[in-house]
Amino acid sequence: MWHCSIRAAPEDRILSDEEWADIARRVVAATGIAPDDDPDGCRWVAVRHAPDHIHIAATKVRADLRTARHWNDYLTADRELAAIEKEYGLHEVVRGDRTAAKRPTRAEQEKALRAGQEKPARERLRATVRTAVAAASSMEEFVHLLSHLNGVLVEVVYFPSGDVRGYKVAAEDTTTAGKEPVWFSGSELAPDLSFPKIRQRLEAIDRQPADQPGWRRPNPWHQATAATERIPHRLDQDDDQASQAHLAAFGEALDALPLLTPQPMRTELREAATAFERATRSRIGAEHHHTRALRGAVRAMVREPAPKDGAILAMFLDAAILVVIAAARWHELRHHDQQFAAAQETLHHLQAAYDQASAEPLAALASRRPPRQVVDRHIRQLRQVVPEHVDQITADPAFDALTTALAEAEAAGHNASTVLTKALTQRTLDDAHSPARALxxxxxxxxxxHVPGPRTQAVTRAHHIAVPSTAPRPEQSRARRR
Structure with a gap:
């Protein structure tokens, strides 16, 4: 027996019996159960016992006694339903590309509910493994990290030759009726958590050089922020494989953040990482060698003490928000509906975390506001560089912090107009919720x-005189900073 249930969305209009009959006929035809103009198709019936849904039941043996060819019927029915939604003006479901992580089964969900667990073991293990991947620099370290986590069981699987075949994990608090662990392979947790996929990613990491006398190790947070800043530009290029790799590497950075941040904002950051996980995968293959710098910086961040300066975290989150906006637009242009929705959800959580992280550093900057004549000079510079946003910037609550940042840049030897212009070329302010804060x-x-020399500054000033200072506006997108 073949069975299919079809339900309209709560906000959809009530369909007539004739419309439901047409929908049922189209679905059984599309799936191969009863093709159009085929008198030997399987016998079927559609039952409507509620205003918003129907059930279709059919035999799987045709009238000519052959078995119906309904292979892949879920996908063929879904494609037909997508067309039906458009034609009938119904709610259009966000559809995927079969790269999403497998959802917990109903049995897994009910088991977690009975045990009083917030999430099923599959989801908890997926988050744990992703965090371990973000922190590890090699497969050996990855397995070591997992094996030393409380509540997690790990087993490495080998080929008869002795080579590693894969790994599997289990939660100690989730067992079978016989008290045996419920194991999940990496690929059962998510397509990109299989052993080969993880190994491919971990091989694409820039190793941090060993300390040498007289050599100052770069701040990994600054390195990660710089690499993150470049991602929106990378996504505007024509290399989709490289873009997909940058999104995957950025997802690892989000996975690592809850390990490195103060307790109050960890919940939002975990939610952001969980949401963006869906945006890190698509049918486009990733070429991970493009992302060595960011991956190496993230691993170095994990090994450093958590930053005491809240401005460092706020700067990274500010750059991260721009990446998520760019990622949403990138997926939208490629009709990756689920990934676009995931990026939108990520933006909500990331913005909330950023608001928490930036409040204290911005207040500290505002408390050091320069004298009035310096502020007036910066306003004149803003009118020259970004005239279309100057009124919004000066009315922004973060304007005092901006004037301090400009004054301190000048004190460090930078030209304020040049720095301001460079800041604008990184990204337009059109999608910024707070342009002063972004700047x-x-x-x-x-x-x-590093402060450029006098000759370089002169050349840069001449260039900015010759070239219009306002960056061109990109195509508008539904992804906007909240």
């Missing part, structure tokens, strides 16, 4: 860099 962190990051 503050960009200028703060630029001010930390």
């Amino acid at each position: 503050t962190w960009r200028i703060h990051r630029l001010a930390d860099r």
Whole structure:
């Protein structure tokens, strides 16, 4: 017996019997149960016992006694239903590309509910494994990290030759009726958590050089922020495989953040990482060698003490928000509906975490506001560089922090107009919820860099005189900073 249930969305209009009959006929035809104009198709019946849904039941043996060819019927029915939704003006379901992680089964969900667990073992283990991948620099370290986590069982699987075949994990608090662990292979947790996929990613990491006398190790947070800043530009290029790799590497950075941040914002960051996990995969293959710098910086961040300066975290989150906006647009242009929705959800959580992280550093900057004549000079510079946003910037609550950032950049030897122009070329302010706040962190990051010499500054100023200072507006997207 073949069975299919079809339900309209709560906000959809009530369909007539004739419309439901047409939908049922189209579905059984599309799936091969009863093709159009085939008198020997399987016998079927559609039952409507509620206003919003029907059930279709059919035999799987045709009238000519052959078995119906309904292979892959779920996908063929789904494609037909997508067309039906458009034609009938119904709610259009966000569809995937078969790269999403497998959801917990109903039995797994009910088992977790009976045990009083917040999430089923599959989801908890998926998050744990992703965090271990983000922190590890090799497969050996990955297995070592997992094996030393409380509540997690790990087993490495070998080929007869002795080579590693894969791994599997289990939660200690989830067992079978016989008290045996419920094992999940990496690929059962998510397509990109299989042993070969993880090994491929861990091989694409820039190793941090060993300390040498007289050599100052770069701040990994600054390195990670710089690499993150470049991702929106990478996504605008034509290399989809490289873009997909950058999204995957950025997802690893989000996975690592809850390990490195203060307790109050960990919940939002975990939710952001969980949501963005869906945006890190698509049918486009990733070429991970493009992302060595970011992956290496993230591993170095994990090995460093958590930053005491809240501005460092706020700067990274500011850059991360721009990446998520760019990722949403990238997926939207490629009709990756589920990934686009995941990026939108990530933006909500990341913005909330950013608001928490940035409040204290912004207040500290605002408390050091420069004298009035310096502020007036910066306003004139803003009118020259970004005239279309100057009124919004000066009315922004973060404007005092921005003037401090500009003044401190000048004190460090930078030209304020040049730094301001560079900050604007990184990303337009059109999608910024707080343009002054966005500029503050960009200028703060630029001010930390090496001060160019007088000749370089002169050339840069001449270039900015010749070239319009306002960046062109990109195509508008549904992804906007909240």
